[in-house]
Amino acid sequence: MNTIAAKQYQQKTHPRMRFPTSAWLLVLPLILVLGVLYAGPIASVLWLSVTDPSPGLGNYERLLTSDALQRVLWSTFRISALTTLFATLLGYLIAYTMLHASARHRHWIMAFVLVPFWVSVLVRAFAWLTLLRTEGVLNTALVSSGIITTPLDLVRNEIGVLIGMVHYMIPYAVLPLYANMQGIDRRILNASRSLGASPWTTFIRVFLPLSAPGVAAAALLVFVLALGFLVTPAILGGGRVVMIAEYVRVQIMQTVRWGVGTMMASVLLITVVFLLAAMSRVVDIRKLFGAK
Amino acid sequence: MLSNASGEHSYAISGPGAGRAHSLVFTSLSKTYGGLRAVDDISLRIPGGEFLTLLGPSGSGKTTLLMMIAGFVQPTGGEIYVDDRRITDLPPEHRNFGMVFQGYALFPHMTVAENVTYPLRVRGISRAEAETKVRSALALVRLGGFEDRYPRQLSGGQQQRVAIARALVFNPDILLFDEPLGALDRQLRAEVQVELKALHRRLGTTFIYVTHDQEEALSMSDRVVIFNRGRIVQAGGPGELYERPKTRFVAEFLGTSNCIKGQLVEKAPDSCRIQIGQRQIVHAGRPSASTGEILLAIRPENLALSPTEPVGSPNRVQGKVLQAAYHGPTSQVLVETEIGPVTVMCLAQRTLAELAPEKPVWISWSPEASVLLSE
Ligand SMILES: Nc1ncnc2c1ncn2[C@@H]1O[C@H](COP(=O)(O)OP(=O)(O)OP(=O)(O)O)[C@@H](O)[C@H]1O
Numbered sequence: 316m317n318t319i320a321a322k323q324y325q326q327k328t329h330p331r332m333r334f335p336t337s338a339w340l341l342v343l344p345l346i347l348v349l350g351v352l353y354a355g356p357i358a359s360v361l362w363l364s365v366t367d368p369s370p371g372l373g374n375y376e377r378l379l380t381s382d383a384l385q386r387v388l389w390s391t392f393r394i395s396a397l398t399t400l401f402a403t404l405l406g407y408l409i410a411y412t413m414l415h416a417s418a419r420h421r422h423w424i425m426a427f428v429l430v431p432f433w434v435s436v437l438v439r440a441f442a443w444l445t446l447l448r449t450e451g452v453l454n455t456a457l458v459s460s461g462i463i464t465t466p467l468d469l470v471r472n473e474i475g476v477l478i479g480m481v482h483y484m485i486p487y488a489v490l491p492l493y494a495n496m497q498g499i500d501r502r503i504l505n506a507s508r509s510l511g512a513s514p515w516t517t518f519i520r521v522f523l524p525l526s527a528p529g530v531a532a533a534a535l536l537v538f539v540l541a542l543g544f545l546v547t548p549a550i551l552g553g554g555r556v557v558m559i560a561e562y563v564r565v566q567i568m569q570t571v572r573w574g575v576g577t578m579m580a581s582v583l584l585i586t587v588v589f590l591l592a593a594m595s596r597v598v599d600i601r602k603l604f605g606a607k
Numbered sequence: 608m609l610s611n612a613s614g615e616h617s618y619a620i621s622g623p624g625a626g627r628a629h630s631l632v633f634t635s636l637s638k639t640y641g642g643l644r645a646v647d648d649i650s651l652r653i654p655g656g657e658f659l660t661l662l663g664p665s666g667s668g669k670t671t672l673l674m675m676i677a678g679f680v681q682p683t684g685g686e687i688y689v690d691d692r693r694i695t696d697l698p699p700e701h702r703n704f705g706m707v708f709q710g711y712a713l714f715p716h717m718t719v720a721e722n723v724t725y726p727l728r729v730r731g732i733s734r735a736e737a738e739t740k741v742r743s744a745l746a747l748v749r750l751g752g753f754e755d756r757y758p759r760q761l762s763g764g765q766q767q768r769v770a771i772a773r774a775l776v777f778n779p780d781i782l783l784f785d786e787p788l789g790a791l792d793r794q795l796r797a798e799v800q801v802e803l804k805a806l807h808r809r810l811g812t813t814f815i816y817v818t819h820d821q822e823e824a825l826s827m828s829d830r831v832v833i834f835n836r837g838r839i840v841q842a843g844g845p846g847e848l849y850e851r852p853k854t855r856f857v858a859e860f861l862g863t864s865n866c867i868k869g870q871l872v873e874k875a876p877d878s879c880r881i882q883i884g885q886r887q888i889v890h891a892g893r894p895s896a897s898t899g900e901i902l903l904a905i906r907p908e909n910l911a912l913s914p915t916e917p918v919g920s921p922n923r924v925q926g927k928v929l930q931a932a933y934h935g936p937t938s939q940v941l942v943e944t945e946i947g948p949v950t951v952m953c954l955a956q957r958t959l960a961e962l963a964p965e966k967p968v969w970i971s972w973s974p975e976a977s978v979l980l981s982e
C-alpha cells in the first residue's frame with residue numbers, strides 16, 4: 316500500500332499545452348504589435364544604456380561611485396518597501412472584513428476599493444495635496460479645533476509620498492488577497508474550532524498560513540508597481556523625494572543624459588524580472604494572479 | 608483495518624471503560640433559514656455509546672443538525688444537552704466533540720503528524736505525551752510511517768484515516784461524522800465501514816454519523832434516524848426500520864418496496880382481508896381503522912415467482928414479466944400483474960428463459976410478508 320500510494324502521488328507534472336501552427340498564425344498580428352511597440356523600445360533602452368555616450372559599462376559603474384544615484388536607489392527601495400508593507404497590511408484587513416461581511420456590505424466595500432481605479436492618478440495626487448498640505452483641509456481642521464497648534468508636515472516629504480502611494484496600491488493588494496481568502500475552505504477553519512482551537516488560534520495557526528500565498532501575491536504586485544512610480548512621488552514629494560522613474564525622466568527630458576537615464580531604467584527592469592523569477596521559484600506565479 | 612489485530616500496542620486512546628460514554632439530548636431543536644425550516648422541531652435522546660446514523664435525502668437537514676451539535680450553527684429554537692449539561696450556546700472549541708468533515712478538512716499546510724497533534728497542541732498537552740497519543744492514534748488507523756507526508760501526498764482513503772485519527776486523538780466526548788465516506792470508491796467504502804464499526808466497539812464513544820447511503824446506515828448503526836424535510840420520520844434499529852417501516856417514505860427510501868393500495872373488507876383478531884381490484888388478499892396484522900383504504904408494503908425479496916399457479920398460497924396474483932435485470936447473485940424482475948406493476952427479487956440461478964419478457968408468471972407471498980403503512 317505504501318509504495319502504491321507513493322507512486323500514485325508522486326509530483327504531478329502539468330502537461331504543457333501543445334500549440335498548433337494555425338493558432339500561432341492567429342496570434343501573429345499581436346506578436347508583431349508587441350514586437351514593434353514593446354520589445355523594440357526595450358531593446359533600444361538596453362542598447363543605449365551600454366553605448367551612450369561611449370560603448371561599455373561606464374554608465375553602470377556610476378551605480379558604485381555616484382552618491383546621488385545610490386540615494387535615488389535607496390529611497391526608491393525604502394519607499395516601495397514601506398508602501399508594500401502598509402498597502403498589504405491594510406489590504407489584508409479590508410479583504411478579511413469583506414470575507415466576513417454580509418453580501419450587501421461586501422458589494423459596498425468592493426465598490427469603494429475599486430472606485431479609485433477609475434480616477435486618474437494625477438487627480439488623486441492633487442486631491443491628497445489639497446487634503447494634506449499646510450493650509451489644507453486636514454491641517455486647517457486640526458488647528459482650528461485646537462488639537463494641534465502648528466500644522467503637520469504631511470506633504471512634500473516621504474510621508475506624503477507614502478500616503479499617496481499606499482492609497483493608490485490598496486486595490487492591487489485587496490484583489491489577490493480576497494481571491495485567495497475566498498478559496499480557503501470554511502470547513503478547514505471549522506475543523507480547527509471543533510478540535511479545540513479558539514477563533515484567535517484558528518486565525519494564527521490556520522487562516523494566516525493558508526492566506527500566505529495571497530500575501531505574497533499582493534506584496535509582489537505592490538512592490539513591483541511601486542518601484543516604477545512617477546506621478547505620485549513627483550507631486551506629493553514636492554521635488555524633495557526622488558524615485559527612479561522621476562530620476563530617469565529628469566535625465567532624459569531635462570539634462571539629456573540618455574546613457575544614465577536608460578541605465579537606471581534598465582536597472583529597474585532587471586530588478587523586476589529578477590524579483591518575479593525569484594518569486595516564481597517559491598510560488599506558482601500564474602496561480603498567484605489567478606491565471607488558469 | 609482500523610483496529611490493530613495483534614494488540615501489541617498499549618493504547619493511549621481510551622478504550623471501553625476508560626472514559627464514560629456521553630449521552631446527547633435535543634429538545635424541540637429547530638433551525639430556520641428565512642422561511643425554510645431546515646431542521647424542524649426535533650426531539651431525540653441518544654444514549655451514551657450508541658452508534659446513531661442520521662439518514663435522509665439531500666437537503667433534508669442532516670448537515671444542519673450535525674452543525675448545531677458541533678456548535679457551528681446556532682439553533683433558532685430548542686436546546687441541546689450532553690449528560691444533562693446544556694451546551695446550546697457553547698462555542699465549538701469548548702464542546703470537546705471530534706468531527707470528521709465531508710471532504711476531511713485536513714490542514715493542507717501541516718504534515719500528517721502535525722494535523723493529528725493539533726488538537727493536543729491547542730490543549731497545551733506536553734510534547735512527550737502528545738507524541739505517544741499521536742503515535743497510537745495513527746497506529747489505530749493503520750497510518751504508522753506516514754507522519755511526515757502532507758495531506759496532498761495521500762490517497763482519499765488515507766486522508767480519511769488522518770481525519771479520523773485527528774478527531775479521536777484527544778478523547779472527545781462524542782464523535783461526529785458528516786458523510787465521511789462520500790468520496791471513496793465502493794470497495795474502499797465497504798472496507799472503511801467495517802473499520803469504523805470496529806473502532807466504535809473498541810472506543811465505546813457515542814458516534815453520530817450522517818449519510819444518505821442507506822446500505823451504510825443499515826450495516827453500521829445501532830440505531831438509524833430517518834429524516835425528511837427537517838423532521839424525523841422514523842427512528843429505530845436497522846432491522847426494525849427495514850422490516851417494519853411505518854410510512855411509505857421509509858418503505859421506499861430504505862431499499863425497494865412494492866406499495867399496494869386496497870380496501871379493508873374483513874377484520875379478524877390477528878389478520879384482515881383486503882380487496883385489491885378483483886383479488887382478495889390476507890395480511891397478518893390488524894389495522895386500527897375498521898374500514899377504508901389500506902396501504903401495504905411488500906419487499907421484493909419476500910415475493911415468490913412461479914411459472915404455474917401456487918395453489919397452496921393464500922396470496923397469489925397472475926401477471927407477465929415486463930423486464931428482468933441481472934444483478935449477479937440475484938435478479939430483479941418487474942412483473943405487470945392484475946394489482947399493478949410489482950418488483951420481485953429472485954435468486955439468479957433461474958434460467959433467463961423463465962424470466963423472458965411477456966412470459967406469464969404467478970406471484971405469491973405469505974400474509975406475514977406485508978407491512979401496513981400509515982400513509
Ligand atoms: N446557510 C444556509 N442558508 C440558507 N439555507 C441553508 C443554509 N444551510 C442549509 N440551508 C438549507 O437547509 C436545508 C437543509 O440543508 P442541509 O445541508 O442540512 O441538508 P443535508 O441533509 O445535509 O443534505 P445533503 O445530503 O445534500 O448534504 C437545505 O434546503 C438547504 O438549502
Ligand SMILES: [Mg+2]
Nearest residue numbers: 669670671785
Ligand atoms: Mg449535508
